[in-house]
Amino acid sequence: MSEWIRVLKNGIYKDNPVFRQILGICSSLAVTNLLANSLVMGVGLMFVTAFSSFTVSLLRTMTPKHIRMMVQTLIISAYVIMLDIFLKAYMPSMSKALGPYVGLIITNCIIMGRAEAFAQKNKPLISFFDGLIMGLGYTLVLLVIAFFRELLGFGSLFGIQVLGDQWVNWTLMIMPPGAFFMLGIVIWVSYRLFPHEDDKSQGKAGAKA
Amino acid sequence: MAKKKQILYPVLFMIILTVVYTFLLAFINESSADIIQRQQEIRVQRSVLYTLGLIDSTDAALSDTEIQQLFDASIAVKEDTSGTYGTYYAYLKDGTPAGYVFPFTGNGLWGSISGYIAFSPAVDTILGIDFTSHSETPGLGGRIDEAWFKEQFRGLSVSGDNPIVYRPSEGGNVDAITGATLTSNSVSAIVNQMIKETQTFAEGAAL
Incomplete structure (x- = not known):
């Protein structure tokens, strides 16, 4: 059981993929101008990471070591295509809003990172859980960034206007530079909140399975 | 099983x-x-x-079946054999045409802007406009999606070389989007071009 709790802690803050491992940055910059987009992107990534970690783990004893990267890429891309088809069929407006970023989930380093660092060495169920939690860690950071970007940039939350008419939208927040500022602030705040043991010894954060 | 570098097993596995x-x-x-x-x-x-004003917005709370019924009841799908527009749509009210809807695509600031525009049968009035895809800056040029901007085009009578002119220029009839001059100019260029083309098309095809 302690193993599961450790995975949970790692994914959410200790080894959070975005602010600790600095993975998946491109997409967290791109889709965070609206909360709804970030939520769908995050849930999509949770789905892909969880299932690809599960499958990679399931096949880990059978997979020849030197072709494992190919196998992982194949598995990940299959789940990404499934997600893309699902969004097109059942959430067309969301599919349009996320545009090419759904297909680009495959390039999200978090998924391959987890497949390599965790699923390759652990049992299927815990790998599935690890993928899910890493995805959740990513989603939470996205939502925090999107919360501020949408609030300051559009004066709304999930599309509902919360700041009155007198609010002047900060256009900067909706544009890509706004995401850089927010991400920087989030990483800074999170380093203050969750100091890492390794930080003292100048060790590189993350990168341990 | 496959600890050593083998050829056959990895290939079979991958296949x-x-x-x-x-x-x-x-x-x-x-x-x-x-x-x-x-x-x-x-x-x-x-x-x-939406361009014909039959629903309030493209997100109108109608189910897909209701949309289909409304569409089937009032719209006739036409094929343009000359190939300028491909498919276009005729709005029939009590059997007589009350408007035509044409697809359009043009260059915006960052990428192409596509959508639909509805004209009266004589092509002297814009009935409405809708943008279906664009990649303009969110919150600036992206505001062409907003109702206030699109609604300005409703019932606009068009004549002359450049029918769409932004206020406060002389003869202005539409408000541009603040902070999105280039997108606004692209839209007016696309619409003006579209009006010209459609008027020519209407003469030739006898709508």
Whole structure:
């Protein structure tokens, strides 16, 4: 059981993929101008990471070591295509809003990172859980960034206007530079909140399975 | 099993895995193709109905079946044999044409802007306009999606070389978007071009 709790802690803050491992940055910059987009992107990534970690783990004893990267890429891309088809069929407006970023989930380093660092060495169920939690860690950071970007940039939350008419939208927040500022602030705040043991010894954060 | 570098096993493994996933994806793709196509058709129908003012907005709270019924009851799909527009739509009110809807595509600031525009039968009035895809800056040029901007084009009578002129220029009839001059200019250029083309088309095709 302690193993599961450790995975949970790692994914959410200790080894959070975005602010600790600095993975998946491109997409967290791109889709965070609206909360709804970030939520769908995050849930999509949770789905892909969880299932690809599960499958990679399931096949880990059978997979020849030197072709494992190919196998992982194949598995990940299959789940990404499934997600893309699902969004097109059942959430067309969301599919349009996320545009090419759904297909680009495959390039999200978090998924391959987890497949390599965790699923390759652990049992299927815990790998599935690890993928899910890493995805959740990513989603939470996205939502925090999107919360501020949408609030300051559009004066709304999930599309509902919360700041009155007198609010002047900060256009900067909706544009890509706004995401850089927010991400920087989030990483800074999170380093203050969750100091890492390794930080003292100048060790590189993350990168341990 | 495959600890040493072998040739046959990895190749077979990869082939089997690829075949399994290809079949799985092909199956999912096949079973959802109809739904996806239907979603796209509904999206077009919503745009066409909106430009003609038959629904309040493209997000109007009508189910897909209701949209389909409304569309079937009032719109005739036409094919342009000359190939300028491909498919266009005629709005029939009590059997007589009350408007035509044409698709358009033009250059915006960052990428192409496409949508639908509705004209009166004589092509002297814009009935409405809708943008279906664009890549303008969110919050600036992206505001062409907002109702206040699109509604300005409703019932605008068009004549002369450049019918769309932004206020406060002389003869201005539409407000541009603050902070999005280039997008606004692109839209007026696209619409003006579209008006000219459609007027020529209407003369030739006798709508």
